[in-house]
Amino acid sequence: MSPFFVMSLLFGLIFGQTASLCAPAEYTIHVEKRECAYCLAINTTICAGFCMTRDSNGKKKLLLKSALSQNVCTYKDMLYRTALIPGCPLHTIPYYSYPVALSCKCGKCNTDYSDCVRERVRTNYCTKPQKLCNL
Structure with a gap:
């Protein structure tokens, strides 16, 4: 192997996480009851982007679990x-709480506060007249 290839490989392994996007x-969330x-259109921030991952199909006995x-x-x-969702009757709780991402990281998905499954069937739109959330 050429020294350039070896150095490139080492650089990629060491700084791969910092190069993650x-x-x-x-992001706009549409909420309705x-x-x-x-329907309330809420502008917020979510974590999105690319993270370096490693192929788990390799020889598991030869690799560390962290790899x-x-x-x-x-x-x-x-x-x-x-x-506050507008136009709700008195017997309905008109509040909706949503997350705002301040900073993001590449890591394992925590199901306590994240939806770790990407569903393509669900759409994010309103079926009722829309109001914009002003905070």
Whole structure:
């Protein structure tokens, strides 16, 4: 192997995580309740991007467990905000809490606060008249 190839490989392994493109990204959530008259469009930030992963199909006996990680772009720091859904009757709780990503990291997906499955069937749109959330 050429020295350039070996140095490139080492550089990629050492600095791979820092080159990952995982960062807060703008996202619009559409929220509606059956009882309420309006759909609320909320502008927030979520964690999105590319993280370096390692193929877990390799020889598991020859590799360390840490070399088999499947990292995702997930929250490092976040806070929750609460919005009021307009047009709700008095017997309905008109509040919706949502996460705001402050910073992101590449790591294992935590199901305590993240949806770790990507569903392509679900859509993010309103079926009722839309109001924009102003905080």
